[in-house]
Amino acid sequence: xxxxxxxxxxxxxxxxxxxxxxxxxxxxxxxxxxxxxxxxxxxxxxxxxxxxxxxxxxxxxxxxxxxxxxxxxxxxxxxxxxxxxxxxxxxxxxxxxxxxxxxxxxxxxxxxxxxxxxxxxxxxxxxx
Numbered sequence: 001x002x003x004x005x006x007x008x009x010x011x012x013x014x015x016x017x018x019x020x021x022x023x024x025x026x027x028x029x030x031x032x033x034x035x036x037x038x039x040x041x042x043x044x045x046x047x048x049x050x051x052x053x054x055x056x057x058x059x060x061x062x063x064x065x066x067x068x069x070x071x072x073x074x075x076x077x078x079x080x081x082x083x084x085x086x087x088x089x090x091x092x093x094x095x096x097x098x099x100x101x102x103x104x105x106x107x108x109x110x111x112x113x114x115x116x117x118x119x120x121x122x123x124x125x126x127x128x
Contacts, residue, residue, distance in 0.1 A: 001020075001023070001039050001040060001041050001042065002042045002047075002048075003044075003047055003048060003053060003056070004041075004042070004048075004053055004056035004057040004059070004060050004072065005052060005053060006016070006019075006020045006021075007086055008047060008087070011084065011086065011087075012081070012085050014015075014086060018028075021055065022090045024060055024064055025068055026062060027039070027060075027063075027064035028063065028076075030063050030064075030112075031064060036067050036068070036122045037064065037065075037066045037067050037068070038066060038067055038068035038070055038111075038116070039060070039066060039068075039069055040070045040072055041057075041069050041070060041071055041072060042072050042073075042074040042076075043071055043072060043073060043074055043096055044074040044076070044078065044081065045093060045095075045096060046078070046087075046089070047087065047090070048095055048096070048099065049093045049094050049095055049096045049098070049099050050090055050091040050092065050093055050094060050107035051090055051091055051092070051094060052090055052108045053099070054094065054099050054102060054103075057099070057103065058103070058106065058107075061107050061110065066110065066116070067109070067110065067111060067122070068110065068111040068112070068113060069103065069110055069111075069112055070113055070115070070116075071096075071100070071112060071113075071114065072114065072115055100112065113117065
């Protein structure tokens with residue numbers, strides 16, 4: 001997921017017959033069946049570290065009660081990305097560290113990582 005905000009998600013992913021809402025519904029279904037759910041969250045300073053993005057990410061967590069965020073470096077040319085999604089800024093950056101701290105504070109059950117965790121971690125976090 002390149003952004004929790006539908007606008008930026010759609011402009012980058014350009015989904016066909018599968019929307020961001022569909023992806024979030026998949027997460028809700030996983031939770032309904034007590035399955036581990038996570039998002040690969042591609043971090044891009046200027047996009048994923050704003051108040052707007054934080055609020056959108058919190059809405060996803062609230063709606064889907066995900067277990068994990070895999071914080072990933074988007075590792076993409078920002079000029080190319082910003083031109084692809086017609087991005088020209090959207091608010092004051094808060095910093096990725098601040099965003100992570102806010103998520104950790106408000107959603108202590110959400111596991112942070114970069115790779116899928118081992119089964120013992122999943123078992124520990126899954127039903128918090």
